[in-house]
Amino acid sequence: MSALDGLHEEQVEFVTRRQCNDVLDYLCRTPVENLFLIDLVRELSESWRDLGTQILAVWVKGEVVGVVSLRPSVFFDAGIKPNTLLACFPFITSVPSGLIKGNPDQADPVWAALRARGRNAQIDRSETAYLHRLKESDEALNKLPPRHVIARSAELHDLPFLIDAARASLREESRPDPFDGDPSGFKRWVASRVERARLIEVNREPVFVGYADVRQPEGWLIQGVYTPPHARRLGYARAGMSALLREARGAGANHVQLAVVAGNRAGVQLYSGLGFQPFAELRTIVFS
Numbered sequence: 685m686s687a688l689d690g691l692h693e694e695q696v697e698f699v700t701r702r703q704c705n706d707v708l709d710y711l712c713r714t715p716v717e718n719l720f721l722i723d724l725v726r727e728l729s730e731s732w733r734d735l736g737t738q739i740l741a742v743w744v745k746g747e748v749v750g751v752v753s754l755r756p757s758v759f760f761d762a763g764i765k766p767n768t769l770l771a772c773f774p775f776i777t778s779v780p781s782g783l784i785k786g787n788p789d790q791a792d793p794v795w796a797a798l799r800a801r802g803r804n805a806q807i808d809r810s811e812t813a814y815l816h817r818l819k820e821s822d823e824a825l826n827k828l829p830p831r832h833v834i835a836r837s838a839e840l841h842d843l844p845f846l847i848d849a850a851r852a853s854l855r856e857e858s859r860p861d862p863f864d865g866d867p868s869g870f871k872r873w874v875a876s877r878v879e880r881a882r883l884i885e886v887n888r889e890p891v892f893v894g895y896a897d898v899r900q901p902e903g904w905l906i907q908g909v910y911t912p913p914h915a916r917r918l919g920y921a922r923a924g925m926s927a928l929l930r931e932a933r934g935a936g937a938n939h940v941q942l943a944v945v946a947g948n949r950a951g952v953q954l955y956s957g958l959g960f961q962p963f964a965e966l967r968t969i970v971f972s
Contacts, residue, residue, distance in 0.1 A: 694749070694771045699739040704729035707741050710748035710761075715902035716815060717762030717964065719941060720785075723898040723905070724753055740775055742768050752776065757783040760790040769793070777801050781972040785811075791967040798971060807859055807970035810946040814960035818933040818940065824959065825930050829884075833920065835927035838881035838893070845890045846881060847874050853910045857945065859970065881908075882931070884924040891915035892924035896932070903939040904932040909951075921954055929958065943968075 699707055707725050711718040721739070728737055742750035742764075750768035751761040754775060769790060777797050784791050784798075795805070829835070838846060847863070847870070854861050863870040877895060884892035891911060898905035906928055911921045932940050943966060944951045 693744055694768060695743045696740055696771050696775065697743065699725065699728065699741045699751075701729055703741060707739070707748055707751055710741075711751060712902065714762045716939065716941065718751075719898055719900065719903045719905055720759055721751055721753060721761055722902055723900055724759075725751075726900065740772050742771055754779055755782070757785060758794065760786045760794075762787075764790070766793075773797055782970075784969040784971065785966055787964060788967045791969065795967075795969050795971075803971045805969050805971050807857070807968065809968055811943040811966040811968055812946070812952075812962050813941060813943045813964040813966055814955050815963045816929060816940045816955075816958065816960045818929065818937060820933070822929075822933075822959065825926055825933065827926075829919075829923040829926070832886060833923050834885040835923065836883055836885060838878050838883050838890075840875070840878060842881070842883065842890060843871070843875055843878065845883075846878065846893060847871060849890075849893050849910045849912070850874055850908070852912070853908065877908075882924065882928055884920045884927070886915075886920065891918075892920045894924055894928055896928060899932070899935065899937070901936055901938065903941055904928070904935075904937045906940060906942040909942070916950075922958065925954065925958055 704725050708722065708729070711722050711725065715722060724737055724739055728739065736755055738754040740752045740754065741748050750764035750772070752764070752769070752772045753759045758776060758779060760769060776794055779798070781803075784794060786794070799805075851861055851863055880895045880897055882894050882896060883890045892915070893908065893910050894906050895908035896904055897907045906925075909921070909925070929940055942955065942960070944955065
């Protein structure tokens with residue numbers, strides 16, 4: 685499926701496996717800002733299964749000039765120009781529901797077009813993206829937590845905690861709880877992410893979770909960070925994030941990034957104390 689813009693000779697196509705190398709070459713020019721898209725394209729290039737991923741590439745005379753994902757979420761490459769993004773609107777506005785994330789210059793016109801077609805926002809918020817450049821000389825990361833504070837990967841027997849943590853996090857963000865409408869489906873979704881989850885455990889009780897959702901040489905993306913209320917302000921979130929940073933560094937990643945919702949002062953204090961620095965402002969919209 686393709687759409688042509690005769691004025692700019694832009695051709696918009698769904699990315700195929702044979703096109704992935706060209707698309708990756710384009711995205712890797714700005715790997716920090718495009719980390720999520722790099723992960724999607726690389727996964728598409730390496731899997732023969734139908735992942736349900738939908739990625740658009742915009743071409744001009746055989747060269748990639750823009751990339752947009754539709755599924756699993758609507759993301760835009762950092763360097764896409766307004767007219768190039770506009771060429772993708774016939775595809776973007778066909779998405780019935782999902783999540784949009786991008787800088788406001790990108791997200792604002794996209795959301796205006798979707799809203800004009802009857803979509804409604806369940807969540808519409810500002811976030812700040814933070815970055816930590818990984819260095820061997822980082823003394824803060826080299827300091828290990830006390831012996832009773834155990835950092836480990838999650839396992840299937842941790843699923844009840846992971847489900848409760850996911851639901852509690854959604855409630856704290858005033859987001860709809862999918863468990864209420866489809867408990868089996870929500871459990872399957874959390875179970876599919878167990879391999880990405882990293883825990884802090886104290887006295888055999890999980891007290892922190894964070895998900896390494898993207899693990900590429902260019903960088904890691906951490907999402908779903910949550911500490912139960914009774915375990916907060918005890919240093920467990922710092923221990924968990926430090927363990928994730930050490931793991932990413934050991935894997936050879938260039939950096940670790942994450943996003944903090946506007947107004948989350950505790951999160952900003954935690955991440956700033958670990959050496960994270962802001963690098964982008966984002967708008968995130970969950971719509972249906």
